[in-house]
Amino acid sequence: MDSLWFSDICGHHVSPFTMLDFDQSCHRKHGFSLENKLVFSRKLYKQALTIARVVSPSQLAIVPSPDKEPVDPDQNHVAWTSVKQERWEGELVVQGEIPLWLKGTYLRNGPGLWHIEDYNFRHLFDGYATLVKLNFEDGRLIAGHRQIESEAYKAAKKNKKICFREFSEVPKHENFMAYVGDLSKLLSGSSLTDNANTGVVKLGDGRVVCLTETQKGSLVIDPNSLETLGRFEYSDSLGGLIHSAHPIVTDAEFLTLLPDLLKPGYLVVRMEPGTNERKVIGRVNCSGGPAPGWVHSFPVTQHYVVVPEMPLRYCAQNLLRAEPTPLYKFQWHPQSKAFLHVMCKASGKVVTSVEVPLFVTFHFINAYEEEDEDGRVTSIIADCCEHHADTSILDQLRLKNLRFFKGEDVLPDARVGRFKIPLDGSRNGKLEAALDADEHGRGMDMCSINPAYLGKKYRYAYACGAQRPCHFPNTLTKLDFVEKKAKNWYDEGAVPSEPFFVARPGATEEDDGVVISLISEKNGGGYALLLDGSTFKEIARAKLPYGLPYGLHGCWVPKK
Numbered sequence: 293m294d295s296l297w298f299s300d301i302c303g304h305h306v307s308p309f310t311m312l313d314f315d316q317s318c319h320r321k322h323g324f325s326l327e328n329k330l331v332f333s334r335k336l337y338k339q340a341l342t343i344a345r346v347v348s349p350s351q352l353a354i355v356p357s358p359d360k361e362p363v364d365p366d367q368n369h370v371a372w373t374s375v376k377q378e379r380w381e382g383e384l385v386v387q388g389e390i391p392l393w394l395k396g397t398y399l400r401n402g403p404g405l406w407h408i409e410d411y412n413f414r415h416l417f418d419g420y421a422t423l424v425k426l427n428f429e430d431g432r433l434i435a436g437h438r439q440i441e442s443e444a445y446k447a448a449k450k451n452k453k454i455c456f457r458e459f460s461e462v463p464k465h466e467n468f469m470a471y472v473g474d475l476s477k478l479l480s481g482s483s484l485t486d487n488a489n490t491g492v493v494k495l496g497d498g499r500v501v502c503l504t505e506t507q508k509g510s511l512v513i514d515p516n517s518l519e520t521l522g523r524f525e526y527s528d529s530l531g532g533l534i535h536s537a538h539p540i541v542t543d544a545e546f547l548t549l550l551p552d553l554l555k556p557g558y559l560v561v562r563m564e565p566g567t568n569e570r571k572v573i574g575r576v577n578c579s580g581g582p583a584p585g586w587v588h589s590f591p592v593t594q595h596y597v598v599v600p601e602m603p604l605r606y607c608a609q610n611l612l613r614a615e616p617t618p619l620y621k622f623q624w625h626p627q628s629k630a631f632l633h634v635m636c637k638a639s640g641k642v643v644t645s646v647e648v649p650l651f652v653t654f655h656f657i658n659a660y661e662e663e664d665e666d667g668r669v670t671s672i673i674a675d676c677c678e679h680h681a682d683t684s685i686l687d688q689l690r691l692k693n694l695r696f697f698k699g700e701d702v703l704p705d706a707r708v709g710r711f712k713i714p715l716d717g718s719r720n721g722k723l724e725a726a727l728d729a730d731e732h733g734r735g736m737d738m739c740s741i742n743p744a745y746l747g748k749k750y751r752y753a754y755a756c757g758a759q760r761p762c763h764f765p766n767t768l769t770k771l772d773f774v775e776k777k778a779k780n781w782y783d784e785g786a787v788p789s790e791p792f793f794v795a796r797p798g799a800t801e802e803d804d805g806v807v808i809s810l811i812s813e814k815n816g817g818g819y820a821l822l823l824d825g826s827t828f829k830e831i832a833r834a835k836l837p838y839g840l841p842y843g844l845h846g847c848w849v850p851k852k
C-alpha cells in the first residue's frame with residue numbers, strides 16, 4: 293500500500309503511517325476510527341490514496357512533536373497549533389452542493405508553523421507560511437496544503453534555528469560581534485525574512501505570488517502543486533526593504549506603497565502585467581511623526597490612491613532590537629496625528645492631505661468617489677476595519693493569548709471605520725462607524741468585497757466579526773452598508789478565516805456569488821465552507837482530514 297507521511301490528527305505524535313495504520317492508531321488512542329470521526333469511508337480512503345501525493349520523509353524535517361504543543365485542551369485549538377505535516381492533497385467529501393459554475397482554485401496563505409525544534413515563536417505573524425488550496429470543478433473539491441519554501445524556512449529547517457528576522461522573532465546571537473554583524477545585515481536587508489506568510493495574489497499575467505511585508509518575501513508559486521518556484525525579483529532600482537503587505541492587484545495593474553523610513557513618506561508605485569518593473573506614480577511626504585505610519589494595506593478609488601498615515605509608525609530603534617517590544621517594529625505616536633493623503637493615479641499629484649481622527653487598522657475594505665450633480669468629485673469615502681485607535685489588538689495576536697482562552701470577553705472592540713475625505717480643500721476628514729458595530733458583535737477584520745466593485749460605490753462586504761464572549765473574531769459576517777445591517781454565521785468554538793467572495797460569472801447583482809472560508813474546529817478538525825453570497829446561508833461544506841492552522845489572506849485563480 294502507498295505510504296503517506298501523516299501525523300496524528302489529534303496532535304499526539306508524529307510518525308509515518310499508511311492510511312490504514314493511521315486509522316487504527318486513531319482508534320487505539322481515542323476510541324474512534326478515522327472513518328467515524330472524519331466521515332472517511334473505505335471507498336474514500338481508496339480515493340484519497342489515489343489522489344494524495346506521496347510525501348517523502350525528508351520533507352518532514354520539522355513537524356510538531358507532542359511535548360511542544362500545549363497539553364491543556366483550552367490551549368491547543370488547532371487554529372493556533374502548527375500544521376501537522378509539510379503537505380497533503382486529496383479529494384474531499386462534499387456535503388451540500390458546490391455550484392457548477394465555480395471552477396478554479398481558492399488559495400489561502402498564512403503563518404502555519406510556529407516552532408523550530410523546541411523553540412516556540414511568540415506571535416501569530418511569526419509562523420512559517422502554509423499555503424492551502426481548494427480546487428473546485430464540476431461540483432467536486434480537491435484540497436491541499438504545502439509549506440512555502442522560503443530561504444528563511446529552509447535555513448531554519450537545515451540549521452534547526454531561526455536564521456532571519458521575522459515579525460517579532462530575531463535570530464539569537466552567539467556573541468556581541470555576531471549581533472553587530474547582524475545589525476549591518478539588517479541595513480542591507482539580508483537579515484530580514486522572506487517568509488511570505490501574509491497573502492497570495494494572482495497577477496494580471498497569471499503569475500501567482502505569495503507576499504509579506506518584506507520586498508524580498510515575494511515568492512512565485514505554482515497554484516496547482518503549491519510548489520515554490522522562486523523569488524519574484526523586482527527588476528527596477530527603487531530599492532527599499534519593505535512594502536505594503538496588500539498590493540491592489542487587478543488584471544490591469546499591481547499598485548503598492550513603498551514606505552521611506554529615511555525621509556518619512558511613501559512612494560506610490562505601479563507594475564504592469566508581464567513585467568517585474570515597478571514605476572513611480574508619485575511620492576507623498578508624511579505630515580507628522582518621525583517615521584511613516586504602518587501601511588499594511590491601503591485603498592484606491594477609480595482615479596485616486598489613498599495613502600494612510602497612521603499614528604502607529606515604523607520604528608527604526610525597534611527594528612534593531614533583539615527582543616520584541618510591546619508594539620513590535622512600531623511605535624504609537626498620538627501626538628503626531630493621523631492623516632489620509634489622496635494621490636491622483638494619472639498625474640501622481642497629491643490632491644489633498646487631511647488630518648483625520650486617530651485610527652488603527654490592518655485592513656482597508658474599499659474606497660470610492662462621491663460626486664455632485666455635475667459629476668465633480670466632492671469627496672472620497674474610504675472604509676477600513678478599525679480598532680478604535682487602540683493598538684492592543686497587536687498584543688492580542690500573541691500566540692499565548694490566542695492559545696489561552698478561558699471564556700473571557702477579551703477581544704478589543706472594532707468597527708467598520710468610514711472615512712470621509714473632502715476634496716474642497718478642507719484640512720480635516722471625518723471618521724465614523726459605517727454601521728452599528730453591535731450588528732457584528734464589535735469584532736471586525738479580515739474583509740473581502742466583490743472585486744468588480746473595487747474603487748467603486750459598493751454595498752456589501754464580507755468579514756470576520758464576533759459572537760461574544762470571545763478572544764478572536766469567531767463569526768463570518770456579511771455587511772450591508774445600505775440597510776446598515778449584518779448577517780452572521782457562527783459555529784461554536786470554531787475559528788473561521790477570511791470570508792472570500794467569488795462572483796458568479798455573468799452576475800449582475802453585487803452579492804451574486806459564493807463566500808469561501810476555511811474553518812478550524814474546536815475538536816481539532818476543520819472544513820472548507822461555502823456560503824451563498826446573497827442569503828449568507830451555508831450551501832456546502834467539506835471536511836478536511838485534519839484541522840488546519842489559522843490562515844490570513846487568499847485569492848481566486850479562475851480555471852482558464
Ligand SMILES: CC1=C[C@H](O/C=C(C)\C=C\C2=C(C)CCCC2(C)C)OC1=O
Nearest residue numbers: 417458459485490504505506534588621
Ligand atoms: C499583519 C502582518 C504582518 C506580517 O508581517 C510580517 C513581517 C515579516 C513584517 C515585518 C516587518 C514589519 C511589519 C515592519 C517593518 C519591518 C519588518 C521586519 C519588515 O504578516 C502579517 O500578516
Ligand SMILES: CC(/C=C/C=O)=C\C=C/O
Nearest residue numbers: 654685736737738765844
Ligand atoms: C488576524 C488579524 C490581522 C491580520 C493581518 O493581516 C486581525 C485579527 C483581529 O482583528
Ligand SMILES: [Fe+2]
Nearest residue numbers: 537588654845
Ligand atoms: Fe493583512
